[in-house]
Amino acid sequence: MKMIWILALKELRDGLRNRWIASAILLLATLAIVLSLMGSAPTGSVKVSALDITVINLASLSVYLIPLIALMLSFDALVGEFERGTMLLLLTYPVTRWQVIMGKFAGHVLILFIAIFAGYGLALLFMVVMSGGDFAGWQAYFTMMTSSLLLGAVFVALGYLVSVLVKERATAIGSAMGLWLIFVVLYDLLLFGALLLDKQQVIGQKLFSTLMLISPTDSYRILNLSMSEGVSQSAGIAGIASNAGMSTELLLSVMLLWVIIPLTTTLYLFQRREL
Amino acid sequence: MAEKEVRANNIISLESVRKQYGKDTVLHDINFNVQAGESIVLVGHNGAGKTTLMKLMLGLTRPTSGTVEVLKGNPVLSTAVEQRLSLGYLPESVAFYDAMTGREVLSFYAALKGASQQECSNLLELVGLSDASKRKVATYSKGMRQRLGLAQAMLGDPQLLFLDEPTTGLDPLLRQHFYELIDKQHKKGATSIISSHALSEVEARANRFVILKKGVLVACGTLDELYQQVSLPTRINLKVQAGQASVVAERLGSDARIQKVNELDKDGLTLLCSKQEKMPLIRYISNLGEVVQDMQVIPPRLDEIYSYFMSGATA
Numbered sequence: 001m002k003m004i005w006i007l008a009l010k011e012l013r014d015g016l017r018n019r020w021i022a023s024a025i026l027l028l029a030t031l032a033i034v035l036s037l038m039g040s041a042p043t044g045s046v047k048v049s050a051l052d053i054t055v056i057n058l059a060s061l062s063v064y065l066i067p068l069i070a071l072m073l074s075f076d077a078l079v080g081e082f083e084r085g086t087m088l089l090l091l092t093y094p095v096t097r098w099q100v101i102m103g104k105f106a107g108h109v110l111i112l113f114i115a116i117f118a119g120y121g122l123a124l125l126f127m128v129v130m131s132g133g134d135f136a137g138w139q140a141y142f143t144m145m146t147s148s149l150l151l152g153a154v155f156v157a158l159g160y161l162v163s164v165l166v167k168e169r170a171t172a173i174g175s176a177m178g179l180w181l182i183f184v185v186l187y188d189l190l191l192f193g194a195l196l197l198d199k200q201q202v203i204g205q206k207l208f209s210t211l212m213l214i215s216p217t218d219s220y221r222i223l224n225l226s227m228s229e230g231v232s233q234s235a236g237i238a239g240i241a242s243n244a245g246m247s248t249e250l251l252l253s254v255m256l257l258w259v260i261i262p263l264t265t266t267l268y269l270f271q272r273r274e275l
Numbered sequence: 276m277a278e279k280e281v282r283a284n285n286i287i288s289l290e291s292v293r294k295q296y297g298k299d300t301v302l303h304d305i306n307f308n309v310q311a312g313e314s315i316v317l318v319g320h321n322g323a324g325k326t327t328l329m330k331l332m333l334g335l336t337r338p339t340s341g342t343v344e345v346l347k348g349n350p351v352l353s354t355a356v357e358q359r360l361s362l363g364y365l366p367e368s369v370a371f372y373d374a375m376t377g378r379e380v381l382s383f384y385a386a387l388k389g390a391s392q393q394e395c396s397n398l399l400e401l402v403g404l405s406d407a408s409k410r411k412v413a414t415y416s417k418g419m420r421q422r423l424g425l426a427q428a429m430l431g432d433p434q435l436l437f438l439d440e441p442t443t444g445l446d447p448l449l450r451q452h453f454y455e456l457i458d459k460q461h462k463k464g465a466t467s468i469i470s471s472h473a474l475s476e477v478e479a480r481a482n483r484f485v486i487l488k489k490g491v492l493v494a495c496g497t498l499d500e501l502y503q504q505v506s507l508p509t510r511i512n513l514k515v516q517a518g519q520a521s522v523v524a525e526r527l528g529s530d531a532r533i534q535k536v537n538e539l540d541k542d543g544l545t546l547l548c549s550k551q552e553k554m555p556l557i558r559y560i561s562n563l564g565e566v567v568q569d570m571q572v573i574p575p576r577l578d579e580i581y582s583y584f585m586s587g588a589t590a
Contacts, residue, residue, distance in 0.1 A: 006386045017374060085370035089427070092333050092364040092437075093387040096353045274336040 003095050007103020008110060015073075015111040024069060024111075028119025031065070032058055036127045051127060051137035055144045058120070059224035062148045063217050067155040067180055070112060074159025075176035077104050078270065079169050088275050101267050105156060112152040120145050144224050150255045154216045157262040158183075164269045187215050213246060216258040223251040285344070286311045286435060286466050287332060292341035294327055294490075301327050302490045305341070309468065311434075314461060316477045317470040318581055319487030325470040326367055328487070329437050332468070333364055346435065360388060363433035367440045367470075369424035373413035377404055377423055380412055381430070388431040398426040401456065403449075417444040425453060429460070436460060436467040442476065454480060478577040486584050493584045498577060505583045507575040508534055508547035513560070514569035517542045523566060532556050550574075 015021045035057040036050065081087035090100065124141055128134065162175045191211055195203060203211075212218040226246075287309040294302040302324045309315055317325045330336045331343050334350025343350060346358040371380050381395045399405050402422040407415065415423065421444050428436060436457070442450045457467055457480075471477045484501060486494040494501055515523050524538045532552040537545040548556050553572070560567055575583075 003387065006383070010383055013379075014372075014374065084373075085366065085368070086372060088335065088366050089364065089369065089384075091335055092359060092362065093384065094356045094359040094389075095387055096356055098353075275330065 003099045004103040004106055007095070007100060008107035011104055011107025012110055015107075020073070021111055021114055024115035025119045025122070028065075028115060029122040031061060032120050032123030033126050035061065036123060036130075049134065049136040050131055051124075051134075051141050054123075054127065055137065055140045055224060059144055059148075059221065062144070062151070063221055064184055066112075066116070066148050066152050067184055067217065069115070070108075070152040070155035071159045071162075071176040071180055073108050073111060074156040075163055075172045076169060077108070077160055078163035078266075079166055079172045080163075082275075083169055091275065097270050098267055101160065101263070101270060105153075105160070105263065108156045109149070109153050112156070113149055116145055116148050116152065120148070140224070147220055147223050147252070147255070150252070150259070151216065151220045154255055154258040154262075155180075155183075157259045157266070160266040161262040161269075164266045164273070183215065183217050188218065209246065213250070213254055216255050219251045219254045222246055223248060223255075284310045286313075286346060287468075288342075288344045289331075290342045290344075292331065292338045292343060294324075294331060294336070295339040300339075300490060302331075302338075305492050307485060307492065307495055309466060311466055312461070312464055313466050313483060314457075314481045315466075315468045315483050315485060316481035317468065317485050317487065318472070318474065318477075318577075319470075320489075320585065322489075323487040324490040325487055326439055329364075329439055329468065329470065333362070333437060334359075360431060361434040362437070363428035363430065363435070364437045365421075365424045365428040365439060365441050367443075369420055371412045371420065371423065374411060376409050376411055377415065377419075378408040380423065381408075381426055384427045385430050390431045394430065398429055401429075402426045403452075418446065418449065421445055422449070425456065429456065432463070433460070434465050436465060436469075438467065438469045440470055440472065442471070442473060450476065474578040474581055475576070484577070486581060488585060498580075501577075501580050502550070502574055505575065505580055506549065507579055507583055509550055509553050509575065510573040511546040511548065511553075511556070511560070512571040512573065513544050513546065513567055515542050515544070516566050516568060519566050520544050523563070526563075527560075530556075530559075532559075 032054070036054045038057070078087070081090070091097070095103075120141075124138070158179055159176055162172055162179060166172045166175055191208075195208065212222065285308045289305050289307050292302060292305040293300065305328065317328065319325050327336070331338055332345050332350060334343075334345070334352075334355050337351045345355075346361065348355050348358050350358065372383075375383070378395065378399065381399065382392065384390075385392065385395050396405075399408050402425055404419065404422055404426065407419060412420070412423065421441070425438075425441065428438065438457075442453055445453060454476075457469075461467065469477065469481070478498065483495065483497055485492060486501075494504060496504070513523070518541050520538050520541050520543060524536050524544050527533055527544075527546065528536050532555065533546050533548050535547040537547075539545060546556070557570070557572065560570060
């Protein structure tokens with residue numbers, strides 16, 4: 001455990017040193033505040049709190065942004081150290097390979113935790129102050145932050161998988177971007193495209209729900225859009241999803257699996273890697 | 276019995292080790308043992324397999340066949356973590372985390388090895404990096420990186436040192452300083468494995484040499500043992516009375532025991548003879564009388580022995 005902490009702390013310090021954390025906080029806080037200002041316009045007719053609207057807007061944005069941030073953080077984690085030669089020396093120290101992976105993972109998740117909770121937290125504070133102390137809907141907001149962290153963890157793990165598979169950093173950047181495109185854009189596009197073309201309705205609601213569920217980004221979306229009464233009323237698809245029997249536990253488990261599977265695969269490949 | 280006892284003292288033992296990368300066999304059937312306190316030098320041309328051999332002993336890569344045992348354990352297993360506590364490694368052209376300062380790098384490695392911050396300061400002082408310790412490693416020169424590399428290898432008072440071409444990029448003074456550090460560690464009972472191209476530098480410092488050629492261990496032993504294996508001539512330098520060089524040369528030139536006589540100037544000459552004929556010849560020369568004023572016997576040097584093994588004179 002001590003080794004993992006030492007390695008995690010190194011990653012955290014790297015994040016502080018290169019202003020990575022500071023920039024991420026600034027980016028997330030600014031976006032959240034801008035969205036909250038824009039989002040307060042339609043509140044009038046629908047009876048939902050300003051925070052609920054912001055959760056919908058932020059979740060829709062985070063689903064693009066958080067994976068991107070997480071992949072940028074992780075794609076270099078292994079291939080970078082192989083390429084520069086620092087891994088060679090590190091592995092002659094009294095650390096096991098799984099400790100190296102878990103240490104990096106803990107460090108990167110910690111960085112994301114700070115960035116998300118400080119960035120979105122600042123925005124939350126801003127909104128509460130602006131609305132004269134209206135806390136209504138904070139639970140949904142909190143869930144949004146927590147699930148954003150989980151979404152980040154998913155893409156950190158996927159980034160490691162890319163990082164252990166490729167031979168060069170340049171390939172890792174390309175592959176990470178490809179991964180982002182598939183998970184965040186293409187999968188949904190194909191899914192909805194198939195649905196539109198499916199005139200015979202071969203794809204039933206059950207299959208469609210399952211296809212949505214197995215994607216970590218869709219799980220994240222559904223989770224946040226169906227979170228609170230107020231949110232699910234104002235978000236279109238969410239109602240469908242919650243009716244399909246997707247409990248919060250199920251959605252979280254799916255995302256957790258998306259962390260565990262790439263991470264263990266990375267570990268397996270890293271163990272077999274010769275230096 | 277005796278054999279078993281020797282085995283028990285082995286700090287490193289390689290048995291029929293073969294290493295293949297794809298279709299390329301980089302090491303063929305390597306057998307050799309290292310005992311505690313020894314100082315071993317690995318020599319060989321570029322690509323002879325020195326670095327691969329070190330990586331095998333460090334557990335960074337696994338042998339295709341054969342067994343590697345270091346400090347009584349298999350270095351590739353996760354249980355080797357214990358052994359790595361008492362191990363120091365300086366890779367060839369060492370790389371560090373460039374964004375960190377020298378001090379931060381060393382502190383990070385010290386934490387992993389359970390070494391104290393005080394030890395970091397001492398080591399930085401010892402390698403002469405105290406003043407530069409607050410600077411980023413990216414700004415370091417090659418020599419400074421090498422010194423930082425040495426400092427990290429010395430963390431935690433290692434019992435076993437692996438140094439891959441440690442003195443490249445160091446100026447002569449630093450080289451000397453570097454060997455003093457290694458000697459200090461030897462006095463504490465440490466074992467060292469050094470790979471080097473600087474043969475004249477390591478000649479007097481190692482007690483055993485391992486010569487690798489295209490992945491084959493062609494020779495292993497002390498300088499004297501290697502000398503016995505080769506048929507290289509011994510050189511004898513003579514200083515004779517002024518103007519007598521040609522006379523002596525003529526006299527010795529007819530002697531069948533001498534392979535070659537070279538007249539250097541009017542009072543100096545050089546003879547080459549086989550090691551078997553060396554002693555009889557020395558006795559004979561001593562009997563020549565006043566005319567011979569001084570004599571120097573020079574056995575083949577490591578670089579000559581090395582060239583001999585490299586030239587393909589062996590199977």
